[in-house]
Amino acid sequence: MRIQSLIRAQSLAKSLRNEARIASRCPWRCAFSTAALPRIGGTNGSRTGLKLENTQTFGQRRWQSAAAAVLEKATADPSTLAQETIIENLDPVEAARLARVRNIGIAAHIDSGKTTATERVLFYTGRINSIHEVRGKDAVGAKMDSMDLEREKGITIQSAATFCDWVKKENGQEERYHINLIDTPGHIDFTIEVERALRVLDGAVMILCAVSGVQSQTITVDRQMRRYNVPRISFVNKMDRMGANPWKAVEQINQKLRIPAAAIQVPIGREDNFQGVVDLIRMKAIYNEGSKGEVIVVKDEIPADLVELAKEKRQKLIETLADVDDEIAEIFLDEKEPTPEQIKAAIRRATVSLKFTPVLMGSALADKSVQPMLDAVCDYLPNPSEVENMALDKRRKEAPVKLVSYNSLPFVGLAFKLEESNFGQLTYIRVYQGSLRKGMNVFNARSDKKVKIPKIVRMHSNEMEEVQEIGAGEICAVFGVDCASGDTFTDGSLGYTMTSMFVPEPVISLSIKPKNTKDTSNFSKAMNRFQREDPTFRVHVDPESQETVISGMGELHLDIYVERMRREYRVDCETGQPQVAYRETITKRVPFDHTLKKQTGGSGDFARVVGWMEPSEALTENKFEEQISGGTISEKFLFACEKGFMASCQKGPLLGHKVLGTSMVINDGATHAVDSSEMAFKNATQQAFRKAFVAGAPQVLEPLMKTTITAPNEFQGNVVGLLNKRNAVINDTEIGPEDFTVYADCSLNSMFGFSSQLRASTQGKGEFSMEFSHYSPAPPQLQKELVAKYEKEQKERNA
Numbered sequence: 001m002r003i004q005s006l007i008r009a010q011s012l013a014k015s016l017r018n019e020a021r022i023a024s025r026c027p028w029r030c031a032f033s034t035a036a037l038p039r040i041g042g043t044n045g046s047r048t049g050l051k052l053e054n055t056q057t058f059g060q061r062r063w064q065s066a067a068a069a070v071l072e073k074a075t076a077d078p079s080t081l082a083q084e085t086i087i088e089n090l091d092p093v094e095a096a097r098l099a100r101v102r103n104i105g106i107a108a109h110i111d112s113g114k115t116t117a118t119e120r121v122l123f124y125t126g127r128i129n130s131i132h133e134v135r136g137k138d139a140v141g142a143k144m145d146s147m148d149l150e151r152e153k154g155i156t157i158q159s160a161a162t163f164c165d166w167v168k169k170e171n172g173q174e175e176r177y178h179i180n181l182i183d184t185p186g187h188i189d190f191t192i193e194v195e196r197a198l199r200v201l202d203g204a205v206m207i208l209c210a211v212s213g214v215q216s217q218t219i220t221v222d223r224q225m226r227r228y229n230v231p232r233i234s235f236v237n238k239m240d241r242m243g244a245n246p247w248k249a250v251e252q253i254n255q256k257l258r259i260p261a262a263a264i265q266v267p268i269g270r271e272d273n274f275q276g277v278v279d280l281i282r283m284k285a286i287y288n289e290g291s292k293g294e295v296i297v298v299k300d301e302i303p304a305d306l307v308e309l310a311k312e313k314r315q316k317l318i319e320t321l322a323d324v325d326d327e328i329a330e331i332f333l334d335e336k337e338p339t340p341e342q343i344k345a346a347i348r349r350a351t352v353s354l355k356f357t358p359v360l361m362g363s364a365l366a367d368k369s370v371q372p373m374l375d376a377v378c379d380y381l382p383n384p385s386e387v388e389n390m391a392l393d394k395r396r397k398e399a400p401v402k403l404v405s406y407n408s409l410p411f412v413g414l415a416f417k418l419e420e421s422n423f424g425q426l427t428y429i430r431v432y433q434g435s436l437r438k439g440m441n442v443f444n445a446r447s448d449k450k451v452k453i454p455k456i457v458r459m460h461s462n463e464m465e466e467v468q469e470i471g472a473g474e475i476c477a478v479f480g481v482d483c484a485s486g487d488t489f490t491d492g493s494l495g496y497t498m499t500s501m502f503v504p505e506p507v508i509s510l511s512i513k514p515k516n517t518k519d520t521s522n523f524s525k526a527m528n529r530f531q532r533e534d535p536t537f538r539v540h541v542d543p544e545s546q547e548t549v550i551s552g553m554g555e556l557h558l559d560i561y562v563e564r565m566r567r568e569y570r571v572d573c574e575t576g577q578p579q580v581a582y583r584e585t586i587t588k589r590v591p592f593d594h595t596l597k598k599q600t601g602g603s604g605d606f607a608r609v610v611g612w613m614e615p616s617e618a619l620t621e622n623k624f625e626e627q628i629s630g631g632t633i634s635e636k637f638l639f640a641c642e643k644g645f646m647a648s649c650q651k652g653p654l655l656g657h658k659v660l661g662t663s664m665v666i667n668d669g670a671t672h673a674v675d676s677s678e679m680a681f682k683n684a685t686q687q688a689f690r691k692a693f694v695a696g697a698p699q700v701l702e703p704l705m706k707t708t709i710t711a712p713n714e715f716q717g718n719v720v721g722l723l724n725k726r727n728a729v730i731n732d733t734e735i736g737p738e739d740f741t742v743y744a745d746c747s748l749n750s751m752f753g754f755s756s757q758l759r760a761s762t763q764g765k766g767e768f769s770m771e772f773s774h775y776s777p778a779p780p781q782l783q784k785e786l787v788a789k790y791e792k793e794q795k796e797r798n799a
């Protein structure tokens with residue numbers, strides 16, 4: 001007898017608080033409920049909080065023991081159990097649907113061929129009728145690079161979503177898979193796009209260039225995949241290029257990314273003569289025919305000169321798998337040969353559990369061997385039910401709960417990306433649980449607002465297709481839903497919220513203004529839109545200079561927005577010099593006792609605040625605390641003090657940059673019955689802050705960037721010289737047979753102009769990527785210069 005359905009334990013979650021109370025007071029009630037379960041099956045067991053479905057298919061005894069297990073857990077630790085799902089065997093209908101769904105992303109270093117490969121995928125799956133190249137001669141451009149700017153520069157700026165159906169053919173059988181696909185930008189400045197995509201995807205294809213192997217940005221993408229536990233297959237592209245060497249790429253994935261990897265194919269020919277691949281699992285040769293490689297020809301016979309190599313690499317594949325998979329390890333130790341099915345199953349297990357990445361190879365531009373990569377997506381990347389997705393239950397002290405991608409469960413979805421379109425705001429949603437229907441009401445977990453879903457579409461780059469309903473585990477976009485990026489939606493029956501994604505802090509800023517004042521309204525519209533779409537793009541008005549300042553992840557990031565403003569909103573802008581986003585902090589504890597007093601006739605101002613300021617434990621936040629006893633300052637005024645503190649942190653006394661890593665404690669004060677006001681306390685706190693800050697040995701902090709540089713070995717001396725000149729701290733160096741990689745912490749300030757100098761000193765062969773790491777004290781000389789400059793500006797302004 002099998003339990004084929006779920007215990008709908010969201011209902012348990014709903015009433016668990018109540019239940020836990022009852023259970024902890026009267027454990028016998030639980031036992032009673034357990035015994036009663038089979039009888040109340042099919043109805044909402046309000047007393048037990050369990051809602052049972054399809055109970056007629058269960059044996060009573062199994063039900064009882066299953067329910068007992070749930071209740072036992074709930075009784076033992078009511079605080080951690082919110083949603084307990086018992087699935088001994090997946091619901092067969094849901095399982096069959098989910099087994100054929102893949103949500104994948106394509107991520108890689110710049111120019112590795114992500115967009116070119118995606119174009120092939122869309123063509124082979126019948127989504128587009130013809131192939132257009134990135135920067136191609138036909139001037140159409142690839143489907144997924146829909147922005148003019150992307151097409152011109154040949155880089156992807158925004159991630160684009162699309163979907164397709166792939167029919168996998170094997171052993172005379174056909175299986176249709178539904179693939180939701182996101183093409184992501186390669187440049188680090190658009191890293192938020194990659195983060196957003198990885199947050200909601202179940203698996204990824206990591207593309208590498210056959211000539212360059214693992215590049216600096218591949219390392220960043222690898223870090224991001226690890227952050228979100230995204231399993232991946234690897235595709236070595238550009239096998240048609242001179243100097244293509246897939247083995248170097250495999251070696252580097254093992255060495256540099258430290259993830260066990262083995263090729264599951266060997267190339268037939270290389271460079272100009274690249275013809276196809278040998279599939280090492282089935283030991284068959286795969287070729288592409290037809291004008292665009294659309295016909296796959298599988299031959300039993302492997303080219304004679306490749307037989308030895310194929311055997312050797314197959315053995316290597318099995319050995320690598322034996323290291324990460326017990327079943328293959330056993331077969332290997334018994335000196336037996338695993339069957340193709342056993343190898344495939346092991347690759348799948350090891351890939352899904354993040355222990356391994358299978359490496360495929362081909363050439364997207366030459367239309368070769370892309371289809372086997374699609375087969376591998378279906379074979380080795382997880383379906384939505386195989387990925388653990390967690391939410392927090394707000395109604396139960398944010399206890400973690402596991403989401404189950406079943407249509408029949410209450411709806412939970414995450415808005416992971418916003419985009420302004422001609423028809424209003426488009427919100428991309430990943431449905432984690434339940435289904436989303438047109439006309440349905442959903443609740444925003446952050447704002448608690450109810451919204452109706454007027455229209456659901458599936459996105460195909462910049463085109464869309466309207467649908468009535470989207471099932472669990474899928475990705476769609478909706479219109480007319482006002483929300484922020486990262487908001488969770490539910491059907492209202494649950495208090496779930498999904499953990500939000502990592503949003504890096506902007507590190508660079510520019511002052512900006514429209515050249516013509518008549519463009520001001522369009523300028524503001526554009527600013528609002530860009531800010532809503534991109535959490536790493538921020539806008540603020542400097543209160544002193546009254547200038548609009550934009551901040552972002554790098555020079556290119558900001559340049560692109562300035563350019564988009566010109567193209568999409570017809571606003572030409574003037575910009576200032578790029579500025580590093582410095583921070584200010586104090587380094588010692590300073591007590592304060594400050595009184596604000598203006599009592600010269602009429603209504604006056606009075607506020608006294610006493611306490612201290614000190615460096616906080618970590619250089620990541622500012623903290624305000626009140627330790628008032630005896631009510632010397634009322635709640636209302638303390639709130640005003642906190643506001644004053646927060647306002648002061650926005651503009652530090654040293655440079656006018658934000659304050660970081662500073663705590664303020666107020667433990668005493670005084671109030672005047674008539675003259676005290678919120679404004680007086682706010683101002684008093686700001687004055688106290690300023691005085692204490694200046695006395696607290698203040699320091700300027702600068703952003704340090706995790707920098708990865710790769711270049712051919714002969715340039716190592718030059719690169720290290722460049723880094724030394726910039727006072728970089730070299731953390732690690734890896735030297736490969738041809739290339740070396742340096743990992744260093746560099747201050748952002750010292751990296752202006754680095755790309756051209758690196759190019760000059762490595763004959764254009766060196767590459768680097770930077771990612772914000774942390775704030776650290778700026779060198780004393782720089783601090784002095786910055787402070788002097790700021791003081792001079794202030795004087796000039798006040799003169």
Ligand SMILES: Nc1nc2c(ncn2[C@@H]2O[C@H](COP(=O)(O)OP(=O)(O)OP(=O)(O)O)[C@@H](O)[C@H]2O)c(=O)[nH]1
Nearest residue numbers: 110111112113114115116155156186238363364365
């Ligand atoms: N020789 C060769 N060139 C390729 C291949 N695939 C892509 N390219 C070329 O490499 C360049 C970059 O390709 P894209 O597809 O734009 O690369 P991308 O990874 O999407 O680039 P970004 O989005 O800017 O990071 C283009 O000029 C392509 O024509 C390939 O298999 N062989």
